[in-house]
Amino acid sequence: MDILDTLKKRRSIRTYQDREIPKDALKQIIDVARFSPTARNEQPWEFIVITDSRIFSKIAKLGDNARFVAYAKACIVVFCADTKYYLEDGCAATTNILNAAAALGIGSCWVAGDKKPYCEEVAALLGVPPELKLVSMVALGYPADPSDFKLGFKKSLRGMLHWEKF
Amino acid sequence: MDILDTLKKRRSIRTYQDREIPKDALKQIIDVARFSPTARNEQPWEFIVITDSRIFSKIAKLGDNARFVAYAKACIVVFCADTKYYLEDGCAATTNILNAAAALGIGSCWVAGDKKPYCEEVAALLGVPPELKLVSMVALGYPADPSDFKLGFKKSLRGMLHWEKF
Secondary structure, eight states: OHHHHHHHHOOBOOOBOSOOOOHHHHHHHHHHHTTSOOGGGOOOEEEEEEOOHHHHHHHHTTOGGGGGGGGOSEEEEEEEOOOTTHHHHHHHHHHHHHHHHHHTTOEEEEEEOTTOTTHHHHHHHHTOOTTSEEEEEEEEEOBSSGGGOSOOOOOOHHHHEEESOO | OHHHHHHHHOOBOOOBOSOOOOHHHHHHHHHHHTTSOOGGGOOOEEEEEEOOHHHHHHHHTTOGGGGGGGGOSEEEEEEEOOOTTHHHHHHHHHHHHHHHHHHTTOEEEEEEOTTOTTHHHHHHHHTOOTTSEEEEEEEEEOBSSGGGOSOOOOOOHHHHEEESOO
């Protein structure tokens, strides 16, 4: 079960090799995000793919949780139109960005975007119209240590799986 | 790129074969959800896996968008503790439930749960404490037509992918 294994071994990776991500790989990642689940097939998403490290430095200064973005080799910023299910849809697309990256051997880490104090600043930085909503910023890079793709430390299956009733 | 292909061909499937889903497959699906991205590693999720069709009939009556649940072979209901990022985390887990199901040849469809008028009713039906938040209900079944796994009708990549700036 190679796919299940890849999905399970995807985890937040914040240190990267000094190696560019080919433009084609970034395109493949967005092409997977494009087919993510979306309520009423609205596909409210817009993806800004950044490779300019000057922008990473600006994003890294937005908050403590974004500092590692400074070292990314690419950053995908997800915005959505203000639909009823924009956050569900945007998070589904973000999840599949991480999954597709892992499938290509690329490490990633999700920085939250929804209702954050820096939403306006990110939109202004990237020329995004104010009516779109920031959902996430994903840092990407080949992992400094390829063995970083491994099972994370998680609660037990038994504790969270309930058959028929809670 | 088999994984990317599987992720892209996952789509909402609402008609199912009259064939049980092995308990082990359901466990594998939850085991993938368990490793989903989660802010601050909080893993706020709880998964109720239902195979009792009497419960499906009750869920199907909750709203027009849930009617097809009556024909499901299993239903996974996702609740989360009320954390800051419960909706992001719950949607990431839901997305990976759909992905893992697709990898196993099982069709699925996501019914929204967050802030819905039926949250309390679902919690009561499944014996879930009122402090947990309903995120989603996922219907599952082997697709009536296995060729249902195919690329959905989506907006073009060119329209949603922006390089460096919007």
